[in-house]
Amino acid sequence: MTDVKCFHSSDPSAWCPGCGNHALLAALKEALAQLDKNPHEVLVCSGIGQAAKTPHYINANGFNGLHGRALPPALGAKIANKDLTVIVNTGDGDSYGEGGNHFIHNMRRNLDIAHFVHDNMIYGLTKGQASPTTQLKHTTEIQTEGVTLEPIKPLALAITMGATFVARGFVGEKEQLIVLMKAAITHPGYALLDIFQPCVVFNKVNTFQWYKENTYTLPEDYDSSDKQQALQKAFEWEDGIPLGILYQERKPTYTEQREVLREGPALVDRKLSPERAAAFFDDFR
Amino acid sequence: MDHNLLIGGSAGQGMDTLSSMLERHLMRQGYHVFVHKDYMSRVRGGHNFIQIRFSDQPLTSHRHSLDLIVAMDEATIEEHLPRLHPEGFVLCDEKLGQKEDQIHGFPLEASAKEAGNPKTFTTAFLGLLVKWYGLDLETMEGMIIEAFHDKSPEANLKAFHLGAGLTDARMDLPPGDTEDRLLINGNQAIALGAIAAGVTFYSAYPMTPSTSIMNYLAAKQNEAGIVVEQAEDEIAAINMAIGANYAGIRAMTGTSGGGFSLMTEALGLSAITETPLVVAEVQRPGPATGFPTRTEQSDLSFLLTASHGEIPRMITALRNPEESFYQTARAFNLAEKYQLPVLLLSDQYLSDYTVTTEPFDLSRITIERHLADEGAYSEEQPYQRYAWTENGISPRLIPGKVSGQVVLADSDEHDEAGHITESAEVRIKMMKKRMGKMELLKQKVEEPWHLGSDNPKILLVAWGSTAGPLQEALQLLQKDKDFPDVAALVFGDLWPLPVDRLEKLAKSAMSIVNIEQNYTGQLAKLIRQETGIACQYSYLKYDGRQMAPQEIVEALKKEVL
Structure with missing residues (x-):
């Protein structure tokens, strides 16, 4: 185990006091330390939003890109260097709204990255509009009559899209969250971990207390290889929302399926010469 | 000798096979070949045609007038007969016409049937053509066996010979030379340039006419060691490429205008994160x-300002397939040296025409990474992605390569370490750091090609793929005694705009004419913006068809004289 302090960043946090991001960040650093990772071996990618500031608050490689576009650079970086531990830390709006198309298709790719969605069911950075996970009837300055759009069910979507690791955590269950993060990072393939966290300023409905009262931990004998059961669990809401690994399976990863990536060193470590083009001239003779 | 034949028909009639075998045969016989395709946007039906021009002299353009028409259908004859030289012929199946005036019908369908497979119609036509031109039949036999090795080579060989038996050799071509040449189009040359430059990742979303770059790279990916990823959209494609470049490889994306419209936000991301x-x-x-x-x-005009905010960028237009190869490789060196986006601007004409080109000289290609010295950083002196330097270029470290050192890239305005800042002072310094790269790039841009007179009365300005037709038009104009002294500047590098040759030649010219395939005269606007020099005349074409040399000549005579 590495010293968790090596992941501390000197950049002062712009998150509000009481924001769920603080606990989430602490869990992330702890998970990486327990996995014996060093800062230079880790890349944290994000889009834009409060959660997307994570790369600044952890001492690791970071790529803080565009709103909704956290996943594509993460994918590019992982393809370039399969030895990097690539983690995407970004919000529910970034992941499921602006970046919805990338979310869908990266599950299909099963590239070996962990995607931690800081899900507070609201837009924080833009000050309180509905996110794709904001619940029905929740009123905001924009949704003055309450949300009328059916909320996204990210875990159900992930299971049906063929994601190979689908889990939910809650910042109020820190030890469990660390375990889930470690499982997601070490899972070979794409791992979605949707993490409940309160937004203390803009979401007065889904408060810390609300999450506490409305979630439960999956029992120890829960079988996470049962896809049908997992799908049922992913739809559970009013009578308690399950925390834990809902679904996990081992399928060939993107890297394992692509011949160029499967064998040999990471692309970034390959020696290249212009001469490699010579072999193709005959196609045009 | 300069011969121009047209093969016309509807999609799905096998024109591509016929054309590709004939053009390759002509190249192997030592001729210069220029193949121009005109396709409708459909998989079956419609009217498509391919023009194969060949000569014992180098060719840079298609041309309008035809010496032979190979008609697969009636529409081809109706559409193209007016362009046929009075001494030229239409060759077709007998059902489209008998031996009358210029139209020569042959029992080609009957030959295919006799060969045992109606699908060998194209091969019978090929036999007819090879014989008509008096080209070597034997080497073509070998090509047929190779091309149809899994699709009844016997029937195709038979059809080929039956077709050849329908005519005598009608032409006495001068012998070709023995030079080694490649018959290649612009997109294939970009793909080869990328391979030579050390690209190991290409992400793109299919969009005509850029798709054939991805097609070629995908076909070669395992052999060349390139991962080709079909992205879910162009936004993903460019962001993937940026992530891959950030992580230290050479990655590239390609698209057409519509896809590029989607990429513009990420173009700014490349610039502000200083990711090549x-x-x-x-x-x-x-x-x-x-x-x-x-x-x-x-x-x-769009590319000059694409992305919100102000960013440094380089734009270079490709003028022919040869240049598409070398400039693609150069683009990576410049992108890495200055840590900014480099845009290669091509078009459908250049992407699709194939021309015989000297084999690319790989000794001219260098892979210059311009990476940070990995030993320069320590706990006391940590790496900072955007460290201030004298020329504004911060050392670029590959993430994961130095223990204890991390690389933080940020789309927000940031400080030296890459952390978000709102400091006015830092903002000003960072803007100067990034935009200052344009001054450095000005030292690197290449002046436009200067063709023709050193003291022109008429100065033509053009860019990109019109280079080929213009080269030929200029030769025609120079032979015309009534036309004043003329020169052309054909721009490759467009941003930053190289201005030295332009300012020099503009002094002697009475008139400057911009020749462009657009409505608004985008090069003329750029020249005026950067130099104050105005073009008095324009020849602008925006009907979707590339201007031919003769068209340019006629337009100039009308405009300028």
Whole structure:
């Protein structure tokens, strides 16, 4: 185990006091330390939003890109260097709204990255509009009559899209969250971990207390290889929302399926010469 | 000798096979070949045609007038007969016409049937053509066996000989030379340039006419060691390429104007994160869906300012397939040296025409990474991605390569370490750091090609793929005694705009004429913006078809004289 302090960043946090991001960040650093990772071996990618500031608050490689576009650079970086531990830390709006198309298709790719969605069911950075996970009837300055759009069910979507690791955590269950993060990072393939966290300023409905009262931990004998059961669990809401690994399976990863990536060193470590083009001239003779 | 034949028919009639075998045969016989395709945006039916021009002299353009028409259908005859030279012929199946005037019908369908497979019609036609031109039959036999090795080579060989038996040799071509040449189009040359430059990742979303870059790289990916990823959209494609470049490899994306419209936000991301990026933008007529399979040069103004905010960028237009190869490789060196996006601007015409080209000289290609010294950083002196330096270029470290050192890239305005800042002072310094790269690039841009007179009365300015037709038009104009002294400047590098040759030649010229495949005269606007020099006349074409040399000549005589 590495010293968790090596992941501390000197950049002062712009998150509000009481924001769920603080606990989430602490869990992330702890998970990486327990996995014996060093800062230079880790890349944290994000889009834009409060959660997307994570790369600044952890001492690791970071790529803080565009709103909704956290996943594509993460994918590019992982393809370039399969030895990097690539983690995407970004919000529910970034992941499921602006970046919805990338979310869908990266599950299909099963590239070996962990995607931690800081899900507070609201837009924080833009000050309180509905996110794709904001619940029905929740009123905001924009949704003055309450949300009328059916909320996204990210875990159900992930299971049906063929994601190979689908889990939910809650910042109020820190030890469990660390375990889930470690499982997601070490899972070979794409791992979605949707993490409940309160937004203390803009979401007065889904408060810390609300999450506490409305979630439960999956029992120890829960079988996470049962896809049908997992799908049922992913739809559970009013009578308690399950925390834990809902679904996990081992399928060939993107890297394992692509011949160029499967064998040999990471692309970034390959020696290249212009001469490699010579072999193709005959196609045009 | 300069011969121009047209093969016309509807999609799905096997024109491509016929053309590709004939053009390759002509090249192997030592001729210069220029093949221009005109396709409708459909998989079956419609009217498509391919023009194969060949000569014992180098060719840089298609041309309008025809010496022979190979008609697969009636529409081909109706459409193209007016362009046929009075001494030229139409060759077709007997059902489209008997031996009358210029139209010569042959029992080609009957030959295919006799060969045992109606699908060998194209091969019978090939036999007829090879014999007509008096080309070598034996080497073509070998090519047929190779091409149809899994699709009844016997029937095809038989059809070929039956076709050849339908005519005598009608032409006495001068012998070709023995030079080694490649018959290649612009997109294939970009793909080869990328391979030579050390690209190991290409992400793109299919969009005509850029797709054939991805097609070629995908076909070669395992052999060349390139991962080709079909992205879910162009936004993903460019962001993937940026992530891959950030992580230290050479990655590239390619698209056409519509896809590039989607990429613009990420173009700014490349610039502000100072991540090298090469994008090939293969233009087609817009806006929106426009003319998917046709050509235009209408994205220059757009590319000059694409992305919100102000960013450094380099734009270079490709002028022919040879240059598409070398400039693609150069683009990566410049992108990495200055840590900014480099845009390669091509168009449908250049992407699709094939021309015989000298084999590329790989000794001219260098892979210059311009990376940070990995030993320069320590706990006391940590690496900072955006460290201030004298020329504004911060050392670029590959993430994961130095223990204890991390690399933080940020799309927000940031400080030296890459952390978000709102400091006015830092903002000013960072803007100067990034935009200052344009001054450095000005030292690197290449002056336009200067063709023709050193003291022109008429100065033509053009860019990109019109280079080929213009080269030939200029030769025609120079032979015309009534036309004043003329020169042309054909721009490759467009941003920053190289101005030395332009300012020098503009002094002697009475008139400057911009020749462009667009409506608004985008090069003329750029020249005026950068130099104050105005073009008095324009020849602008925006019907989706590439201007031919003779068209340029006629337009100039009308405009200028």
